[in-house]
Amino acid sequence: MGAASAPSTVSVGGAISRRELTIYEHNFGFWEIDGQVEQAFFEYVQRQSVQKTCDRCERRVRLMPAKTLCASCASALECGAPRTMSRYRHAGPKTGAGP
Numbered sequence: 001m002g003a004a005s006a007p008s009t010v011s012v013g014g015a016i017s018r019r020e021l022t023i024y025e026h027n028f029g030f031w032e033i034d035g036q037v038e039q040a041f042f043e044y045v046q047r048q049s050v051q052k053t054c055d056r057c058e059r060r061v062r063l064m065p066a067k068t069l070c071a072s073c074a075s076a077l078e079c080g081a082p083r084t085m086s087r088y089r090h091a092g093p094k095t096g097a098g099p
């Protein structure tokens with residue numbers, strides 16, 4: 001602990017001023033925050049979250065205590081992806097260029 005460099009994943013606080021904002025965080029993925037309720041829940045989730053290492057991709061992420069996977073891994077598993085990432089490193093968005 002201490003005044004080490006803060007993780008640069010999500011910076012909350014004062015940034016939410018426009019009426020709609022899309023934020024990515026590791027518990028649930030993308031958020032579309034367009035009101036007080038969403039913002040309050042988002043801040044609640046952030047407060048609950050702790051520094052963890054994702055069980056699958058082994059990145060340092062901030063997750064709620066009950067969670068062991070980051071949002072991208074959780075959604076990948078739902079789509080039938082393998083539990084380990086030994087073969088591929090980073091699945092970027094595909095541009096849809098066909099053969």
Ligand SMILES: [Zn+2]
Nearest residue numbers: 054057070073
């Ligand atoms: Zn992960």
